[in-house]
Amino acid sequence: MSTFTVERSLPNRISRLNDLAYNLWWSWHQNASWLFQHLDKTLWELTHHNPVKFLQQVSPAKLEAAAADPVFLRHYDGIMMAFDKCLEGKDSWFAQTYPDMAGRTIAYFSAEFGLHISLPIYSGGLGILAGDHCKEASDIGLPLVGVGFVYPQGYFKQSITSDGRQEPIYERFDYNAAPMECVISRETEGGLLDLHLNGNVIYAAVWRVRLGLVSLYLMDTDVEENEPWDRELSARLYGGDQETRIRQEMVLGIGGVRLLDRLGIRPAVFHANEGHAAFLMLERIRSMVQGGMSFSDAVEKVRSTTVFTTHTPVPAGHDAFPFHLVEKHFHNFWGSMGLDREQFLALGEYPDPHGGVNFNMTALALRLSGHRNGVSKLHGRVSRLMWHSMWPEQTVDEVPITHVTNGVHTPTWIAPEMDKLFAKYLGHDWLDKHDDPTLWTRIDEIPDAELWNIRVHLKSRLLNFMRERARRDWIAEGADSTQVLTAGTLLDPNALTIGFARRFATYKRAMLVLSNLVRLKNIMHDEWRPVQIVFAGKAHPADAPGRSLISEIYQLARDNDIGGRIAFVEDYDIHVAKYLVRGVDVWLNNPRPPLEASGTSGQKAALNGVPHLSILDGWWYEGYQGTNGWAIAPDIPEDADDDLRDQADRDELYRVLEEEVVPLYFERDSDGVPRGWVKLIKEAIRTAGPVFSARRMVKEYASRMYVEAMKNAR
Ligand SMILES: *Cc1c(COP(=O)(O)O)cnc(C)c1O
Numbered sequence: 001m002s003t004f005t006v007e008r009s010l011p012n013r014i015s016r017l018n019d020l021a022y023n024l025w026w027s028w029h030q031n032a033s034w035l036f037q038h039l040d041k042t043l044w045e046l047t048h049h050n051p052v053k054f055l056q057q058v059s060p061a062k063l064e065a066a067a068a069d070p071v072f073l074r075h076y077d078g079i080m081m082a083f084d085k086c087l088e089g090k091d092s093w094f095a096q097t098y099p100d101m102a103g104r105t106i107a108y109f110s111a112e113f114g115l116h117i118s119l120p121i122y123s124g125g126l127g128i129l130a131g132d133h134c135k136e137a138s139d140i141g142l143p144l145v146g147v148g149f150v151y152p153q154g155y156f157k158q159s160i161t162s163d164g165r166q167e168p169i170y171e172r173f174d175y176n177a178a179p180m181e182c183v184i185s186r187e188t189e190g191g192l193l194d195l196h197l198n199g200n201v202i203y204a205a206v207w208r209v210r211l212g213l214v215s216l217y218l219m220d221t222d223v224e225e226n227e228p229w230d231r232e233l234s235a236r237l238y239g240g241d242q243e244t245r246i247r248q249e250m251v252l253g254i255g256g257v258r259l260l261d262r263l264g265i266r267p268a269v270f271h272a273n274e275g276h277a278a279f280l281m282l283e284r285i286r287s288m289v290q291g292g293m294s295f296s297d298a299v300e301k302v303r304s305t306t307v308f309t310t311h312t313p314v315p316a317g318h319d320a321f322p323f324h325l326v327e328k329h330f331h332n333f334w335g336s337m338g339l340d341r342e343q344f345l346a347l348g349e350y351p352d353p354h355g356g357v358n359f360n361m362t363a364l365a366l367r368l369s370g371h372r373n374g375v376s377k378l379h380g381r382v383s384r385l386m387w388h389s390m391w392p393e394q395t396v397d398e399v400p401i402t403h404v405t406n407g408v409h410t411p412t413w414i415a416p417e418m419d420k421l422f423a424k425y426l427g428h429d430w431l432d433k434h435d436d437p438t439l440w441t442r443i444d445e446i447p448d449a450e451l452w453n454i455r456v457h458l459k460s461r462l463l464n465f466m467r468e469r470a471r472r473d474w475i476a477e478g479a480d481s482t483q484v485l486t487a488g489t490l491l492d493p494n495a496l497t498i499g500f501a502r503r504f505a506t507y508k509r510a511m512l513v514l515s516n517l518v519r520l521k522n523i524m525h526d527e528w529r530p531v532q533i534v535f536a537g538k539a540h541p542a543d544a545p546g547r548s549l550i551s552e553i554y555q556l557a558r559d560n561d562i563g564g565r566i567a568f569v570e571d572y573d574i575h576v577a578k579y580l581v582r583g584v585d586v587w588l589n590n591p592r593p594p595l596e597a598s599g600t601s602g603q604k605a606a607l608n609g610v611p612h613l614s615i616l617d618g619w620w621y622e623g624y625q626g627t628n629g630w631a632i633a634p635d636i637p638e639d640a641d642d643d644l645r646d647q648a649d650r651d652e653l654y655r656v657l658e659e660e661v662v663p664l665y666f667e668r669d670s671d672g673v674p675r676g677w678v679k680l681i682k683e684a685i686r687t688a689g690p691v692f693s694a695r696r697m698v699k700e701y702a703s704r705m706y707v708e709a710m711k712n713a714r
Contacts, residue, residue: 008055011067021051023210028411050118053177092141104710106144107267109277120154132409136694138212146216147256155237158571164554180207253279268713271307275361281368295338304712308369320358371705372401375598378621406598407697413604415582435695440686448678462583486557490564499584501536504546507595524565529666532565536572581605593617606688609681628683
């Protein structure tokens with residue numbers, strides 16, 4: 001750990017580029033990234049769009065030239081004005097809608113945050129959602145601070161060998177080149193954060209990432225003062241055994257609360273994003289009891305000011321610890337909450353699917369939070385059913401778990417070309433009011449050919465990106481010919497291109513579309529109406545079935561019979577996701593229902609005019625309207641077994657492709673524009689744009705949960 005940030009001295013006139021580099025606000029404002037790009041385009045690419053690293057390396061001559069260039073300066077001044085306006089937060093939606101709530105802070109705890117490739121502190125959907133939530137909070141002026149971890153080895157980078165094995169690569173994170181500042185270290189006043197947890201002391205440094213108005217505080221236990229095993233606690237996201245995991249979660253939940261206290265931040269509301277952070281509720285109760293409150297009053301207080309979001313109906317997705325482990329790490333803790341062993345363990349007690357009982361983090365969070373939600377309409381219902389046993393007196397419908405459907409941060413996910421198009425036809429301020437459905441009715445004013453040309457262009461950008469990666473790997477690692485093939489170098493810009501990118505968990509059924517190869521090959525190799533598929537995604541290193549799915553797909557992709565029509569893009573991350581969700585023609589999702597809680601990649605795609613072809617699960621259960629994409633909905637009983645369902649879904653998927661998707665895509669009029677397809681694209685955009693956005697989502701959290709909880713904090 002280094003405790004200083006390396007700031008470059010810049011010409012006075014443009015010295016605030018440093019502020020911009022250390023605030024990820026730039027990353028969701030296209031014009032702001034233009035400033036860096038314009039200074040030195042090659043270096044901008046070489047530093048992987050990391051402005052901190054970029055400013056450390058850019059040549060003084062280029063900086064001097066920019067400081068004297070009127071065009072650059074005009075842009076610079078415009079950006080800085082917008083940046084300052086954001087930081088003031090004065091005319092924001094929240095300030096105007098809830099003037100009485102000024103000064104009340106929400107603390108948002110999450111084990112991962114997906115913000116930008118320069119910060120490898122996320123693994124997938126949960127992290128991206130947390131990142132989008134924080135960015136949107138800044139955009140609407142919600143007073144929120146984030147709490148999480150910096151993982152010195154991040155989540156892994158994925159490399160795939162020529163025989164299809166996923167190799168995880170853990171790179172050490174370069175603190176000096178990261179867009180974050182140290183706020184607590186051995187050199188700051190008061191020294192490192194010292195967490196007395198069960199008789200031991202764990203030390204943590206704390207870093208701050210700025211996201212517009214919002215600050216995100218990240219704890220890091222990789223400091224010399226710690227024992228080697230404690231240094232490892234924040235080494236990797238979701239690494240280690242159960243013991244590492246419980247200690248990690250103690251640092252996140254308990255340490256996070258103490259961290260805010262140390263910084264002098266007194267949140268009115270705490271939001272636990274997933275059960276990982278649920279120990280925060282115990283720590284709050286403990287500190288209230290220590291302050292003289294009774295246990296039951298403290299519980300009431302905590303409940304009324306805590307929001308908890310559960311994110312998955314997959315049982316294995318809920319952390320549960322054996323009692324002996326909890327006992328080992330909390331036996332000095334429950335006394336200070338005013339509890340004995342039994343009372344304490346009862347807070348998290350929940351049946352284990354394999355028999356016996358465990359200390360379940362979701363059960364704990366459900367008991368100690370008063371505002372609980374799932375992440376889509378269907379997932380809300382599934383969650384009420386799943387946790388019904390905790391409210392045995394209530395009917396399933398009365399179980400107090402509601403839903404707030406996930407959405408995506410529009411400025412982050414919109415392609416620059418689409419942004420310009422919307423600015424032209426929906427109004428230059430379209431982003432300011434993108435959650436207003438009436439805005440989107442004007443989508444019909446966009447000429448079909450203009451929209452279609454952009455779609456074609458975005459596909460060519462994806463294919464170029466894939467070829468460029470293949471070329472780079474070829475040079476750097478001497479990739480063999482099969483790897484160049486599987487990387488997608490033979491993809492055809494005229495073929496209907498299906499995208500399938502997500503974590504390789506078995507319930508997501510990546511193999512479904514590949515499960516009748518004869519039929520699929522017929523579809524793909526049609527001479528006049530060719531189809532191709534691009535896959536991407538990581539499997540958790542400990543997930544053997546997930547890894548073998550990757551090998552299977554990889555083996556197929558290199559098969560001569562497939563002829564390069566299946567490609568696999570390595571190392572799916574935010575950057576790759578941006579190319580994929582903007583660049584393919586159709587976004588495919590075929591989980592085994594109802595296990596996809598929401599899914600958000602399809603929302604990113606729809607926003608960019610890439611319609612969704614999906615099982616009616618997660619967000620699509622409420623998003624599908626008949627004319628804005630396709631549903632894979634075979635007529636089978638709801639309780640059909642897995643084999644029957646897989647078969648029926650597969651056949652229906654092929655049928656929809658053959659009879660609906662492919663014909664519509666290739667039906668062109670005399671000027672080559674697929675009118676019917678463009679009509680469908682417009683419907684996809686019009687229906688997804690206002691509703692499945694983080695703006696709608698965060699406003700909903702605010703008006704239905706945060707504000708109520710803020711009132712309770714008085
Ligand atoms: C959006 C996103 C996800 C989540 O997508 P799902 O549809 O929920 O699977 C995962 N990883 C990355 C990199 C993403 O951008």
